[in-house]
Amino acid sequence: xxxxxxxHPFLPTLYDIDAAGVLFFGHLFRHLHDAYEAFMAEVxxxxxxxxxxxxxxxxxxxxxADYLLPIRHGQALMVELAVTEIDESGFGIDYxxxxxxxxxxxxxxTRHRCIAPEAxxxxxxxEALRRSLRHYSNSR
Amino acid sequence: xxxxxxxHPFLPTLYDIDAAGVLFFGHLFRHLHDAYEAFMAEVxxxxxxxxxxxxxxxxxxxxxADYLLPIRHGQALMVELAVTEIDESGFGIDYxxxxxxxxxxxxxxTRHRCIAPEAxxxxxxxEALRRSLRHYSNSR
Amino acid sequence: xxxxxxxHPFLPTLYDIDAAGVLFFGHLFRHLHDAYEAFMAEVxxxxxxxxxxxxxxxxxxxxxADYLLPIRHGQALMVELAVTEIDESGFGIDYxxxxxxxxxxxxxxTRHRCIAPEAxxxxxxxEALRRSLRHYSNSR
Amino acid sequence: xxxxxxxHPFLPTLYDIDAAGVLFFGHLFRHLHDAYEAFMAEVxxxxxxxxxxxxxxxxxxxxxADYLLPIRHGQALMVELAVTEIDESGFGIDYxxxxxxxxxxxxxxTRHRCIAPEAxxxxxxxEALRRSLRHYSNSR
Numbered sequence: 185x186x187x188x189x190x191x192h193p194f195l196p197t198l199y200d201i202d203a204a205g206v207l208f209f210g211h212l213f214r215h216l217h218d219a220y221e222a223f224m225a226e227v228x229x230x231x232x233x234x235x236x237x238x239x240x241x242x243x244x245x246x247x248x249a250d251y252l253l254p255i256r257h258g259q260a261l262m263v264e265l266a267v268t269e270i271d272e273s274g275f276g277i278d279y280x281x282x283x284x285x286x287x288x289x290x291x292x293x294t295r296h297r298c299i300a301p302e303a304x305x306x307x308x309x310x311e312a313l314r315r316s317l318r319h320y321s322n323s324r
Numbered sequence: 325x326x327x328x329x330x331x332h333p334f335l336p337t338l339y340d341i342d343a344a345g346v347l348f349f350g351h352l353f354r355h356l357h358d359a360y361e362a363f364m365a366e367v368x369x370x371x372x373x374x375x376x377x378x379x380x381x382x383x384x385x386x387x388x389a390d391y392l393l394p395i396r397h398g399q400a401l402m403v404e405l406a407v408t409e410i411d412e413s414g415f416g417i418d419y420x421x422x423x424x425x426x427x428x429x430x431x432x433x434t435r436h437r438c439i440a441p442e443a444x445x446x447x448x449x450x451e452a453l454r455r456s457l458r459h460y461s462n463s464r
Numbered sequence: 465x466x467x468x469x470x471x472h473p474f475l476p477t478l479y480d481i482d483a484a485g486v487l488f489f490g491h492l493f494r495h496l497h498d499a500y501e502a503f504m505a506e507v508x509x510x511x512x513x514x515x516x517x518x519x520x521x522x523x524x525x526x527x528x529a530d531y532l533l534p535i536r537h538g539q540a541l542m543v544e545l546a547v548t549e550i551d552e553s554g555f556g557i558d559y560x561x562x563x564x565x566x567x568x569x570x571x572x573x574t575r576h577r578c579i580a581p582e583a584x585x586x587x588x589x590x591e592a593l594r595r596s597l598r599h600y601s602n603s604r
Numbered sequence: 605x606x607x608x609x610x611x612h613p614f615l616p617t618l619y620d621i622d623a624a625g626v627l628f629f630g631h632l633f634r635h636l637h638d639a640y641e642a643f644m645a646e647v648x649x650x651x652x653x654x655x656x657x658x659x660x661x662x663x664x665x666x667x668x669a670d671y672l673l674p675i676r677h678g679q680a681l682m683v684e685l686a687v688t689e690i691d692e693s694g695f696g697i698d699y700x701x702x703x704x705x706x707x708x709x710x711x712x713x714t715r716h717r718c719i720a721p722e723a724x725x726x727x728x729x730x731e732a733l734r735r736s737l738r739h740y741s742n743s744r
Contacts, residue, residue: 197501198511199350199494201343203397204655205721208339209664209714210637213630214479221477231478232538235624244629248668254724257343258512294629301625304674337641338651339634344515345581349524349574350493354619357490361617371618372678375484384489388528394584398652434489441485444534479628483621483677490619537623 189264190226190320192219194281196255207255213247216279216292219263223277227316240307242296245274249292260284267321270314273306274298329404330366330460332359334421336395347395353387356419356432359403363417367456380447382436385414389432400424407461413446414438415457469544470506470600472499474561476535487535493527496559496572499543503557507596520587522576525554529572540564547601550594553586554578609684610646610740612639614701616675627675633667636699636712639683643697647736660727662716665694669712680704687741690734693726694718 194215202208224231234242255261261281268276274297281290300307334355342348364371374382395401401421408416414437421430440447474495482488504511514522535541541561548556554577561570580587614635622628644651654662675681681701688696694717701710720727 197494197498198342198344199348199497202338203341203345203652204338204661204663205343206663208637209667210339210630210633213633214477217479217628217630218477230538232536232623235537241624243624243626243671243674245671246669247629249666251663251665254663256512257515258510337634337638339637343512344521344523346523348497349527350490350497353490353493354617357488357619358617370678372483372676375677381484383484383486383531383534385531386529387489389526391523391525394523396652397655398650478622478624479630481623482618483625484618485623488619 189266189280190219190223192222192263192265194219194261194263196257196259196261198257200255201257205256209249209251212249212251212255212281212290212292215263216249216294219265219279220277220294223265223320227320229313229316238301240298240310241301242274242298244294245297246295247293249290251290253287253289255281255289261289265320267317268293269295270309270317270321272308274309275314275317329406329420330359330363332362332403332405334359334401334403336397336399336401338397340395341397345396349389349391352389352391352395352421352430352432355403356389356434359405359419360417360434363405363460367460369453369456378441380450381439381441382414383439384434385437386435387433389430391430393427393429395421395429401429405460407457408433409435410449410454410457410461412448414449415454469546469560470499470503472502472543472545474499474541474543476537476539476541478537480535481537485536489529489531492529492531492535492561492570492572495543496529496574499545499559500557500574503545503600507600509593509596518581520590521579521581522554523579524574525577526575527573529570531570533567533569535561535569541569545600547597548573549575550589550597550601552588554589555594555597609686609700610639610643612642612683612685614639614681614683616677616679616681618677620675621677625676629669629671632669632671632675632701632710632712635683636669636714639685639699640697640714643685643740647739649733649736658721660730661719661721662694663719664714665717666715667713669710671710673707673709675701675709681709685740687737688713689715690729690737690741692728694729695734695737 200211264280266278268278277294279292298307298309340351404420406418417434419432438447438449480491544560546558556575559572578587578589620631684700686698688698696715699712718727718729
């Protein structure tokens with residue numbers, strides 16, 4: 185990530201923590217998606233509008249995450265988000281979870297594919313969206 | 325609840341428990357709703373069909389819950405469900421959370437109102453649904 | 465609520481909305497609790513510290529909510545929070561969910577009881593905490 | 605997966621579905637973990653006991669998932685679980701989500717590392733646990 189990434193705060197709540205005393209691994213994805221929703225609004229493509237218009241959808245077809253350090257209740261963290269691999273049919277997002285001392289707690293990625301909601305078939309990623317995403321891409 | 329209630333198992337998971345070591349109060353509602361979904365399927369009105377048909381919706385307009393004993397990870401519990409107060413515009417559900425020794429951990433209720441999804445206006449509860457619900461009502 | 469309430473933003477996410485197209489009623493409680501966590505930090509009693517110290521816990525023993533208007537994806541809402549009924553053994557919180565036009569979408573309440581975590585018995589609410597809460601109480 | 609896998613039902617609920625009308629990708633992990641909790645109980649290592657005893661913990665250090673077909677409200681699915689790569693310090697789990705017609709909706713994996721909870725350091729996977737896991741391993 186050599187481009188300035190998009191940043192979104194992540195303050196783990198009481199209910200993010202599980203019976204083992206650390207973040208439930210599956211709850212990370214809520215926070216990643218919060219950052220992604222904020223990012224899409226920031227670049228001019230708010231998800232509620234994309235869904236309401238219904239021209240295309242951007243479902244996640246792949247995700248992965250690595251958990252490097254335990255995440256605890258109330259730790260002030262930051263999700264850093266950068267766009268990767270924009271192509272004809274979709275794009276990728278990389279996420280890094282850091283604290284204020286730049287310590288890395290987790291990394292993750294999502295792959296989004298453009299589909300036509302009615303047909304549930306792939307559709308080309310709109311060129312205007314591609315341009316918006318490129319500003320936050322680390323592979324321009 | 326003098327009628328035999330509908331029963332649905334509730335086994336609190338790792339992620340139902342929060343940083344304080346007990347069930348997060350808000351997660352109870354997922355489990356109540358699981359019991360309600362199972363109940364509606366049992367009485368012949370599965371929610372996915374009601375939603376797909378789109379003739380009416382049954383949003384929850386009120387809920388309350390009392391937490392009597394702490395609920396912990398892996399405790400084998402049961403949700404007991406009974407229908408209350410069926411009227412023109414909706415119905416109520418009472419829930420009791422018990423263990424195998426009949427100890428009461430929580431009680432809760434939901435109130436469902438029949439609405440026409442398009443207009444977001446009240447509509448009368450279909451008579452056929454009312455009949456189905458009455459079998460599990462404790463106030464026949 | 466005649467006192468200035470504590471305010472916390474609530475922007476319903478993609479996953480707050482359910483198969484019926486509106487906020488899942490149970491997800492309201494996550495957002496109420498986010499407001500409560502932010503409030504407790506604001507008044508000098510952050511939950512992670514209370515839990516780490518272990519002198520007392522403040523479990524929710526009762527909650528209720530009324531859903532007045534459907535809440536949709538991306539609607540910019542605000543949780544207004546005010547303390548009610550502080551007594552020997554606990555306190556209540558009232559919540560109101562409004563949009564920027566002051567339209568009321570939901571109201572809710574929680575009742576917290578002070579307990580000694582080890583014994584799981586009631587303990588008196590610390591006087592210093594009571595004083596902190598009183599600043600946001602609408603029943604001074 | 606040539607061994608008979610462990611199976612756990614997965615019936616997507618109202619609140620598993622998001623504003624786009626399909627399973628929220630992050631909610632898959634709750635259901636994978638439900639299958640994992642049921643599996644661990646089945647092989648004699650219930651998570652609540654492992655946590656209560658506190659000798660070791662099995663946090664997830666990596667996960668990935670591929671979403672092949674949209675998952676909708678009320679679809680009767682099955683999580684198939686098989687153990688992979690048991691080694692000194694941990695083990696992997698593979699998951700496949702299928703319907704009754706054997707159609708594949710998603711695949712996923714988790715990697716668990718054995719740690720000593722106090723020190724937050726790796727510890728060897730207990731030999732007895734390794735033996736229990738091997739019965740469901742596809743790489744014996």
